[in-house]
Amino acid sequence: MRLGPTMRRSFGLVVLMLAAPAPGATAGPLPPATARPVDFARDVQPILARHCYTCHGEKKQKAGLRLDRRPDALLAKLFTPGKSADSRLIRLVTAADPDDRMPPDGPALSGEQVGVLRAWIDQGARWSSADGDHWSLRRLAARLCAIR
Ligand code: HEC
Numbered sequence: 001m002r003l004g005p006t007m008r009r010s011f012g013l014v015v016l017m018l019a020a021p022a023p024g025a026t027a028g029p030l031p032p033a034t035a036r037p038v039d040f041a042r043d044v045q046p047i048l049a050r051h052c053y054t055c056h057g058e059k060k061q062k063a064g065l066r067l068d069r070r071p072d073a074l075l076a077k078l079f080t081p082g083k084s085a086d087s088r089l090i091r092l093v094t095a096a097d098p099d100d101r102m103p104p105d106g107p108a109l110s111g112e113q114v115g116v117l118r119a120w121i122d123q124g125a126r127w128s129s130a131d132g133d134h135w136s137l138r139r140l141a142a143r144l145c146a147i148r
Pocket of ligand 1: 048
């Protein structure tokens, strides 16, 4: 059987649709997690500060989300420590479709930056010296002052 031009065109469209990435799909295999031990303050926070805090920090909280304080970031359920490949955070920063990706403006994070975030999650997502910790210390200090 010979396909008419219309048939051929719609056939081509179906093939295109099948080949298109599903919403939320990543651009390909995930960049590997960085092999060395990573530290939140030294390696991770600078990436978040540069690419995320303008919209998810002290001044603005798009989608109600803050990534600069540990309790808020953990409450958002963006990852399970130890499982970076399944995490929402990594899926968002590696999304193939710019409409799904974070940050929504500007270039996507580099493979190296994604590798650092992955390693941090896989190594337990420790928040060594972040605002979250200062914040709880401050609350503790306030309570101690109140007792006196
Ligand atoms: C220019 C502003 C802007 C920047 C920068 C930005 N975001 Fe967002 N983010 C948004 C907006 C707007 C939304 C809510 C709308 C949406 O979901 O697209 C959002 C939503 C989110 C959500 C919740 C939505 C979901 O699907 O779970 C997460 C998580 C997130 N951003 C993570 C990040 C991370 C991580 C970075 C840095 C790598 C980042 N964002 C950088 C504007 C920004």
